[in-house]
Amino acid sequence: SQELEQSPQSLIVQEGKNLTINCTSSKTLYGLYWYKQKYGEGLIFLMMLQKGGEEKSHEKITAKLDEKKQQSSLHITASQPSHAGIYLCGADSYGQNFVFGPGTRLSVLP
Amino acid sequence: DTGVSQDPRHKITKRGQNVTFRCDPISEHNRLYWYRQTLGQGPEFLTYFQNEAQLEKSRLLSDRFSAERPKGSFSTLEIQRTEQGDSAMYLCASRRTLNTEAFFGQGTRLTVV
Numbered sequence: 001s002q003e004l005e006q007s008p009q010s011l012i013v014q015e016g017k018n019l020t021i022n023c024t025s026s027k028t029l030y031g032l033y034w035y036k037q038k039y040g041e042g043l044i045f046l047m048m049l050q051k052g053g054e055e056k057s058h059e060k061i062t063a064k065l066d067e068k069k070q071q072s073s074l075h076i077t078a079s080q081p082s083h084a085g086i087y088l089c090g091a092d093s094y095g096q097n098f099v100f101g102p103g104t105r106l107s108v109l110p
Numbered sequence: 111d112t113g114v115s116q117d118p119r120h121k122i123t124k125r126g127q128n129v130t131f132r133c134d135p136i137s138e139h140n141r142l143y144w145y146r147q148t149l150g151q152g153p154e155f156l157t158y159f160q161n162e163a164q165l166e167k168s169r170l171l172s173d174r175f176s177a178e179r180p181k182g183s184f185s186t187l188e189i190q191r192t193e194q195g196d197s198a199m200y201l202c203a204s205r206r207t208l209n210t211e212a213f214f215g216q217g218t219r220l221t222v223v
Contacts, residue, residue, distance in 0.1 A: 042214035100152040
């Protein structure tokens with residue numbers, strides 16, 4: 001079955017710093033999705049990547065999918081306290097489940 | 111779209127009682143997913159519907175769990191004879207087709223005492 005790993009597990013950065021979160025799959029990804037979750041709430045969709053080498057940006061967040069489609073990175077430029085939360089990568093697995101990684105907990109200190 | 115809605119938002123129940131949660135997906139979304147999430151963990155897949163057909167069920171889901179999606183609209187998740195280990199956030203998501211983003215509800219937080 002599809003397994004997704006994320007690193008780091010948690011991250012504390014000073015406001016204004018850049019940071020990167022990684023998501024690695026045990027199998028080729030057919031679609032890779034990034035979500036953000038505030039504690040105790042549902043998931044908010046950020047971006048979807050499907051093609052090898054694809055890169056998408058929204059405001060100060062950029063996500064990339066490597067050429068082999070087994071690893072994705074999420075990069076935040078000039079982090080703000082509003083970026084704090086749990087970042088989750090999700091993927092369509094071969095059996096058409098939609099599975100998630102364990103999440104990366106981001107804290108941004110003002 | 112009014113978004114995915116889940117009811118109730120919170121549920122406290124005594125061990126051994128049955129509970130039922132409801133999820134109303136975005137209209138015309140064919141695919142509906144249920145997840146369980148515990149503190150510090152990512153959402154754990156429970157089951158998945160395409161229209162009214164339940165296509166996959168996690169092996170982690172014991173016989174005490176059952177889900178339905180009559181007429182391919184709303185879905186219910188029932189837990190029978192609840193145990194303390196069932197305490198978690200239960201999330202529902204819907205999507206139009208494969209390879210599109212899934213939209214999540216706010217979740218139902220279950221506490222078994």
